[in-house]
Amino acid sequence: MRGFNWRGIGFLIALLAGWELLAQVQLLNPLIxxxxxxxxxxxxxxxxxxxxxxxxxxxxKRAAAGYALAxxxxxxxxxxxxxxxxMHRFLEVVVExxxxxxPPVVIPLAMFFFGLExxxxxxxxxxxxxxxxxxxxxxxxxxxxRVLLQTARTFGLSRSKTIWQIVLPAxxxxxxxxxxxxxPITLILVVISEMVGSTDGIGYFILDSQRRFKVxxxxxxxxxxxxxxxxxxxxxxxxxxxxxxxxxxxxxxxDEG
Amino acid sequence: xxxxxxxNWQGWSTFGLLLLLWELGSRSAPKLQFYVPPISxxxxxxxxxxxxxxxxxxxxxxxxxxxxxxxLAAALGVLLGLILGYFRGLHGLVAIVIELLRPMPSVxxxxxxxxxxxxxxxxxxxxxxxxxxxxxxxxxxxxxHHIEHVLIQTGRTFGLRRRKLLRxxxxxxxxxxxxxxxxxxxxxxxxxxTTAEMIIGSKGLGFFIMDEERAMNSxxxxxxxxxxxxxxxxxxxxxxxxxxxxxxWRHGVAAGGAM
Numbered sequence: 001m002r003g004f005n006w007r008g009i010g011f012l013i014a015l016l017a018g019w020e021l022l023a024q025v026q027l028l029n030p031l032i033x034x035x036x037x038x039x040x041x042x043x044x045x046x047x048x049x050x051x052x053x054x055x056x057x058x059x060x061k062r063a064a065a066g067y068a069l070a071x072x073x074x075x076x077x078x079x080x081x082x083x084x085x086x087m088h089r090f091l092e093v094v095v096e097x098x099x100x101x102x103p104p105v106v107i108p109l110a111m112f113f114f115g116l117e118x119x120x121x122x123x124x125x126x127x128x129x130x131x132x133x134x135x136x137x138x139x140x141x142x143x144x145x146r147v148l149l150q151t152a153r154t155f156g157l158s159r160s161k162t163i164w165q166i167v168l169p170a171x172x173x174x175x176x177x178x179x180x181x182x183x184p185i186t187l188i189l190v191v192i193s194e195m196v197g198s199t200d201g202i203g204y205f206i207l208d209s210q211r212r213f214k215v216x217x218x219x220x221x222x223x224x225x226x227x228x229x230x231x232x233x234x235x236x237x238x239x240x241x242x243x244x245x246x247x248x249x250x251x252x253x254x255d256e257g
Numbered sequence: 258x259x260x261x262x263x264x265n266w267q268g269w270s271t272f273g274l275l276l277l278l279w280e281l282g283s284r285s286a287p288k289l290q291f292y293v294p295p296i297s298x299x300x301x302x303x304x305x306x307x308x309x310x311x312x313x314x315x316x317x318x319x320x321x322x323x324x325x326x327x328x329l330a331a332a333l334g335v336l337l338g339l340i341l342g343y344f345r346g347l348h349g350l351v352a353i354v355i356e357l358l359r360p361m362p363s364v365x366x367x368x369x370x371x372x373x374x375x376x377x378x379x380x381x382x383x384x385x386x387x388x389x390x391x392x393x394x395x396x397x398x399x400x401x402h403h404i405e406h407v408l409i410q411t412g413r414t415f416g417l418r419r420r421k422l423l424r425x426x427x428x429x430x431x432x433x434x435x436x437x438x439x440x441x442x443x444x445x446x447x448x449x450x451t452t453a454e455m456i457i458g459s460k461g462l463g464f465f466i467m468d469e470e471r472a473m474n475s476x477x478x479x480x481x482x483x484x485x486x487x488x489x490x491x492x493x494x495x496x497x498x499x500x501x502x503x504x505x506w507r508h509g510v511a512a513g514g515a516m
Contacts, residue, residue: 007346008353015354032372086267093268094275100489102444104452105463105482108470112292112478188362192452195364196467203365207456210368218372222365229360 034216043220052202052224059201060228062118063190066125067182073126074133075175079167081134082141095134103128103185104192111197121193121201128189129182136181140174141167172247176240183236187229202228294476303480312465316484319450319461322378323492326385327446334390334442335435338397339423342431348398359395363388363445364452371457381453381461388449389442393435400434401427432507436500443496447489462488 016036022028023035046052081088106127107120114120148170152162168175194203202225209218276296283295294302306312341348366387374380404427412426428435454463466481 005349005353007349008351011350012353012357089265089267090271091268092265093272097272097486100493101482101486102447102451102489104448104455105466105485107455108466108478109482112470112475184360184362188364188448191362192364195367196452196455206365207368210371215372218368222361222369225365226357226361229362230357233360 031213031215034219039216039219039223042216043223046217046220047224052205052221055200055202055205055221056224056228059190059194059203062121062193062201063125063186065118066122066190067129067186069122070126070129070133070182071179074130075137075178078134078137078175078178079141079163079171082138082144082171083163083167088138095131099131103189104196107193107196110193116197116199120197121190124193125186125189128185132181132185133175133178136174136178137171140171143174144170169247172244176244180236180240183232184229187225187232191225291473292475294479298476299479299483302476303483306477306480312480312484315460315462315465315481316488319454319463319485320488322381322385322454322461323446323450325378326382326450327389327443329382330386330389330442330446331393331439333386334393334438335397335428338394338435338438339401339427339431341394342398342401343423343427355395359391363391363449367453367456376457376459381450381458384453385446385449389446392441392445393438396434396438396441397431400431400438403434404430429507432504436504440496440500443492444489447492451485 019028019033020036023030023033043052077091081091103124106124110120110123114123144167148166149162152166157165190201191203191206194201195207198204202221206218206221206225209215209221279293280295280297283290283293303312341351363384367384370380370384370387374383408426408430409422412422417425450461451463451466454461455467458464462481462485466478466485469475469478469481
């Protein structure tokens, strides 16, 4: 990246200092915006006592299950719909009918079936990640160089071999895009479903803190959540670069060759 | 994705078959009926709710909040985005703050908004604005940064003042990015409105669905979900229509450039 953004850091520090100062002299209502130092102190306490890590672990367990399930179902489905025109036509209308449903309204439905169990959140995440994963995979497969598939057929590659060795590697970037777009969606939906129907998890923790007027604790929870969102994104980017390094290498080779 | 090319009878028959399975499956299993009432009963519940006017009222409330929040976010995001995109110094100043605020799942702001604004309309509109402004803002900044320098310099050479430059050159040139941001913002705004209504609302479709779930009125709950889905679909369609009309000139320009 470019040079280090000192001015940006300076502005951030000034902002935080201003917050602290205004809260200390009570120009900001301490019941609504407590001083930053207090929030950080409580955050550290909750971190050490294991309260926040525990809530986050619960949320992450649900998020991971829903996300993995969505990937396991909708990447193959996207490949199938991309390769088979017939399958695409059969399923297209159903997909287009389900897609505009805003994911949160699935929560009451899931609560009806699963109550407040983990399965409820997993289902909601599964549903909301479905469309970005499916549609990106589908677009990747449909944008595939037809010559690639014809070559595979000429060489007599079996269907499963074609998918594993030709289609999957060639579409990996688009599939990764779908997975990346789904990452923040997963986080949002796990928080929403915990706010609406749960007795634990970081989403519940934040809403519960607010309802008990433990305002600093609420901000500490939000801070933890922001940190989590940031780390997850970084982790994804790292995995992406490592897993797809061969792809970019190949693309470069192609350009040079 | 629904092409207007050819009627997709396979697709519609699959859809019809699923509905039929739903109807028959639910009718043949009384235990299941509690969770999944036959689609015919859902539709008749929908009809009654529409006729009685209660659902229409909730729909109007939700739509009003959505429009207020989304339009505010659009105006704010595009305006700020143009300014931050154009004045790079200013952008450098706030870039880190933006990057720190953005990864937090926006719904986490709801409890804060409740503290500050109570549980009225203004709170729901505020969280909607907060959540949907990010994609619009970030995409607009991106769009301005991707404009060819020659374009801006030409504008300057012709003596355009800053405001005119922003409005006549930079805004149109960045519009493809802006449109992308606006589209993402649209679905986020709908998510936030319904979520906020579910958590603290006493009106609106989100509240209605949640309320019917608690009352174990599954037919009404499904009817509410159908209405929200229809709303999402309709809003998307309207957006695409408007986009097509507003961006028509651009295809003309692009085609002219290619000639």
